[in-house]
Amino acid sequence: MTTVRALLAVAAMNEWFTSQMDVTNEFLHGDLEEEKKYTTDLLREEGWLNVKPLKLPIDSHLKLSADKGTPLPDPARYQQLLGKLIYLKITRPDISFIVQLLSQFMHSPTSTHMQAVKRLLRYLAGTVSQGVLLDSTSAAELAAYYDSDWASCPTARRSTTGYCILLGKSPISWKAKKQSLVARSSAEAEYRAMALTSCEVTWIKSLLKDMGIKYLGPVLMHCDNQAALAIAANPVLQ
Numbered sequence: 001m002t003t004v005r006a007l008l009a010v011a012a013m014n015e016w017f018t019s020q021m022d023v024t025n026e027f028l029h030g031d032l033e034e035e036k037k038y039t040t041d042l043l044r045e046e047g048w049l050n051v052k053p054l055k056l057p058i059d060s061h062l063k064l065s066a067d068k069g070t071p072l073p074d075p076a077r078y079q080q081l082l083g084k085l086i087y088l089k090i091t092r093p094d095i096s097f098i099v100q101l102l103s104q105f106m107h108s109p110t111s112t113h114m115q116a117v118k119r120l121l122r123y124l125a126g127t128v129s130q131g132v133l134l135d136s137t138s139a140a141e142l143a144a145y146y147d148s149d150w151a152s153c154p155t156a157r158r159s160t161t162g163y164c165i166l167l168g169k170s171p172i173s174w175k176a177k178k179q180s181l182v183a184r185s186s187a188e189a190e191y192r193a194m195a196l197t198s199c200e201v202t203w204i205k206s207l208l209k210d211m212g213i214k215y216l217g218p219v220l221m222h223c224d225n226q227a228a229l230a231i232a233a234n235p236v237l238q
Contacts, residue, residue, distance in 0.1 A: 075108065
């Protein structure tokens with residue numbers, strides 16, 4: 001999907017005429033009403049269309065684990081909901097983190113996990129019209145924002161990487177993913193997040209070059225950890 005979003009962002013900047021020629025898809029027609037329809041249908045199926053909305057998709061103090069709550073007698077409903085939410089996050093970077101977090105418990109969900117899903121549905125009820133804006137007036141410049149949540153997993157103590165990459169003002173790539181190894185410091189977790197984001201940026205630059213954008217210039221990577229910045233700036237520390 002990053003390739004599709006990048007192509008659409010380039011088309012918007014160059015004011016190209018675009019037309020989809022393959023299968024029908026809720027998200028690729030360029031009509032926000034169709035994107036809104038998918039979210040509305042999801043909420044209507046679950047009976048959450050007219051609930052009181054919430055401003056945040058997850059409680060910032062909530063730490064989910066496999067042993068919290070009572071196991072659900074039938075995990076099928078939870079799994080079906082997560083499948084639909086995974087599809088929805090293609091155009092909703094604001095729910096990317098919570099969806100990847102809840103997806104870790106699809107094999108054996110509990111009542112606590114289902115409660116977190118219901119909270120997410122209440123958030124979606126208040127942000128039905130929200131989506132991705134592909135700006136047509138911005139310059140062809142890449143910028144990346146990334147962060148890590150050190151030792152956020154209460155079970156494995158692994159950190160979570162999150163990044164968002166923009167072409168001009170258009171978000172074209174984002175991800176929230178648990179790191180493969182345990183970081184022994186917040187600086188190490190941030191540096192691993194920097195490395196993953198750098199790999200994605202390098203691939204996107206190659207992709208945009210194939211699309212005819214050859215002069216992107218240096219890519220700004222925004223980080224809030226001074227130790228990680230010092231490691232990246234000094235080859236002796238790497």
